[in-house]
Amino acid sequence: MAVVKENVRVAALGDIHHGKNAVSGSLQPLFAQITEDADILVLCGDLTDYGHPDEARALAREITSSVRIPCVAVLGNHDFESGQQAEISKILSDAGVVMLDGDSTEVHGIGFAGVKGFCGGFGRRALGPWGEDIIKHFVREAVDEALKLESALARLRTERLVAVLHYSPIQGTVEGEPREIFPFLGCSRLEEPIGRFPVSVVFHGHAHHGQAEGCTAANVPVYNVSASLMREMFPDRPFRLVDIDTRPAQSRSDAVNRRAGSDRRGVDRIEVTK
Ligand SMILES: [Fe+2]
Numbered sequence: 511m512a513v514v515k516e517n518v519r520v521a522a523l524g525d526i527h528h529g530k531n532a533v534s535g536s537l538q539p540l541f542a543q544i545t546e547d548a549d550i551l552v553l554c555g556d557l558t559d560y561g562h563p564d565e566a567r568a569l570a571r572e573i574t575s576s577v578r579i580p581c582v583a584v585l586g587n588h589d590f591e592s593g594q595q596a597e598i599s600k601i602l603s604d605a606g607v608v609m610l611d612g613d614s615t616e617v618h619g620i621g622f623a624g625v626k627g628f629c630g631g632f633g634r635r636a637l638g639p640w641g642e643d644i645i646k647h648f649v650r651e652a653v654d655e656a657l658k659l660e661s662a663l664a665r666l667r668t669e670r671l672v673a674v675l676h677y678s679p680i681q682g683t684v685e686g687e688p689r690e691i692f693p694f695l696g697c698s699r700l701e702e703p704i705g706r707f708p709v710s711v712v713f714h715g716h717a718h719h720g721q722a723e724g725c726t727a728a729n730v731p732v733y734n735v736s737a738s739l740m741r742e743m744f745p746d747r748p749f750r751l752v753d754i755d756t757r758p759a760q761s762r763s764d765a766v767n768r769r770a771g772s773d774r775r776g777v778d779r780i781e782v783t784k
């Protein structure tokens with residue numbers, strides 16, 4: 511019988527942008543450190559620089575040689591640049607990465623739902639489906655990604671849910687970027703499904719110069735794990751670590767239950783380990 515971990519440590523990182531000039535083995539120290547520190551690796555898109563299969567193959571070699579823990583990932587916009595995103599997903603799947611595109615998976619009793627997401631802006635300023643067809647198509651793409659995320663979350667039966675995105679679902683974690691590009695960094699339509707399910711934590715990338723931490727309107731923690739931000743925040747450990755307590759509610763301590771009771775999502779039980 512498989513041993514169920516009571517505390518699962520998730521490492522999250524986005525925007526690796528593994529390019530054609532990357533030196534072979536350059537990611538191995540990072541992946542070895544992640545393997546040492548965490549139980550699961552979450553990769554939040556822009557895995558490659560130009561979406562070339564050769565870049566994905568090089569990244570796959572780094573992963574297979576150094577990552578010894580389960581890995582889940584979504585693609586980012588850079589992975590679509592060459593129109594070979596399906597091939598990139600296959601290469602990484604063959605390397606053991608669980609690629610999520612409106613899909614869900616369970617690891618160590620935690621449910622992961624992932625989509626790339628899309629842009630369109632936030633809140634009342636978000637672009638609406640009005641006017642030219644091309645604007646309607648643009649907005650439709652964001653709506654479709656939000657629906658895919660909702661379907662993926664709905665399929666999970668675990669008590670703990672994690673949403674994995676490339677684009678941001680909230681404005682808070684893109685703050686710091688030029689305001690003019692906020693609408694291209696994410697879309698609050700992605701926040702809607704997160705609000706309809708008991709999501710414990712959200713990871714995304716894409717906003718390389720945004721804020722590393724934020725939360726949804728319902729107080730779900732949102733972490734922007736873009737590699738450049740992670741290097742800035744944690745120079746000795748350039749990725750985000752989050753602890754998730756997977757014990758069922760009835761077996762938690764009284765103290766923990768009181769805290770969880772104060773927040774129906776139990777987000778206070780997500781501990782960021784520095
Ligand atoms: Fe990126």
Ligand SMILES: [Fe+2]
Nearest residue numbers: 556586587716
């Ligand atoms: Fe991106």
